[in-house]
Amino acid sequence: MSPNTLRTNQQKTKPPRADDGLRERFQQLRHLALDLDGTLYLGGTLFKFTPRFLESLTQMGIGYTFFTNNSSRSAKQYVSHLSEMGIKADIDMIYSSTHATIEYLHQTYPDARRVFALGTPGFEQELAEAGFTISATRPDLVVIGFDTNLTYSRLSRAAYWIKEGKPFIATHPDLVCPTDRPLVLPDCGAICQLLTASTGRKPDAVLGKPNVTMLNGVLERNGLTREQVAMVGDRLYTDIAMANNAGVLSVLVLTGETKAADLNGADYSPDLVIEHVGKFGAMLREAREVVGS
Numbered sequence: 001m002s003p004n005t006l007r008t009n010q011q012k013t014k015p016p017r018a019d020d021g022l023r024e025r026f027q028q029l030r031h032l033a034l035d036l037d038g039t040l041y042l043g044g045t046l047f048k049f050t051p052r053f054l055e056s057l058t059q060m061g062i063g064y065t066f067f068t069n070n071s072s073r074s075a076k077q078y079v080s081h082l083s084e085m086g087i088k089a090d091i092d093m094i095y096s097s098t099h100a101t102i103e104y105l106h107q108t109y110p111d112a113r114r115v116f117a118l119g120t121p122g123f124e125q126e127l128a129e130a131g132f133t134i135s136a137t138r139p140d141l142v143v144i145g146f147d148t149n150l151t152y153s154r155l156s157r158a159a160y161w162i163k164e165g166k167p168f169i170a171t172h173p174d175l176v177c178p179t180d181r182p183l184v185l186p187d188c189g190a191i192c193q194l195l196t197a198s199t200g201r202k203p204d205a206v207l208g209k210p211n212v213t214m215l216n217g218v219l220e221r222n223g224l225t226r227e228q229v230a231m232v233g234d235r236l237y238t239d240i241a242m243a244n245n246a247g248v249l250s251v252l253v254l255t256g257e258t259k260a261a262d263l264n265g266a267d268y269s270p271d272l273v274i275e276h277v278g279k280f281g282a283m284l285r286e287a288r289e290v291v292g293s
């Protein structure tokens with residue numbers, strides 16, 4: 001499948017037009033899974049085209065879920081974070097790797113009650129709300145999130161329980177979290193690699209994109225089929241890989257990690273590569289207006 005790539009210097013005034021195959025798929029869309037960082041904003045800076053894009057989805061009757069691997073914030077904290085940037089969201093519009101992990105734990109370890117977690121207070125709170133007790137002394141399993149409050153004593157404790165053979169579950173595989181500050185932010189995947197190096201064990205399960213469990217949660221929550229959903233994101237090996245694995249339409253935006261040159265010889269095939277979500281919104285409107293007329 002060859003990507004329908006748009007160049008940055010074309011289509012300044014006319015809306016970009018999708019080819020016939022894509023137009024047909026756009027017409028079936030009822031819902032978008034929208035990655036956050038690198039797609040709708042970068043770090044704390046909202047992209048200027050994002051508010052108009054979200055408004056136009058609502059006008060077209062297309063729902064959306066804010067869909068992120070970043071497990072450092074709870075759904076409630078995401079609602080506040082988005083609101084600070086001027087985006088209104090209800091709590092059930094947030095789906096993070098924490099939610100996918102909780103669903104996985106309920107299904108795979110139905111008798112587990114006590115969890116030792118490496119994560120933020122918001123992460124622990126969501127585990128507690130899902131019925132788990134946070135326990136450093138007698139855990140049934142160990143869950144690693146994006147712990148931005150990581151301390152050596154808790155890391156050592158997690159390694160101990162992993163070494164003792166407790167199930168070792170990671171919320172997502174990302175090695176670093178994007179930022180617009182002069183920092184590198186080691187993420188859940190990097191914390192797990194440290195634990196693997198010190199215990200000799202790899203995680204038993206890694207949720208989050210590209211694991212299709214993430215998307216299944218959104219499909220179930222909203223009563224959708226795969227044809228009715230598209231994944232929009234900025235990373236090939238998480239956003240696009242998950243969409244490819246799940247067989248849903250994939251849209252790669254070039255506002256985050258992936259640059260156009262990275263697509264040469266890439267392992268993943270976005271159905272559409274487009275400069276930013278604003279242009280994607282214009283393309284969707286153009287494809288769907290024709291149907292309605």
Ligand SMILES: [Mg+2]
Pocket residue numbers: 035036037038039233234235256
């Ligand atoms: Mg992203």
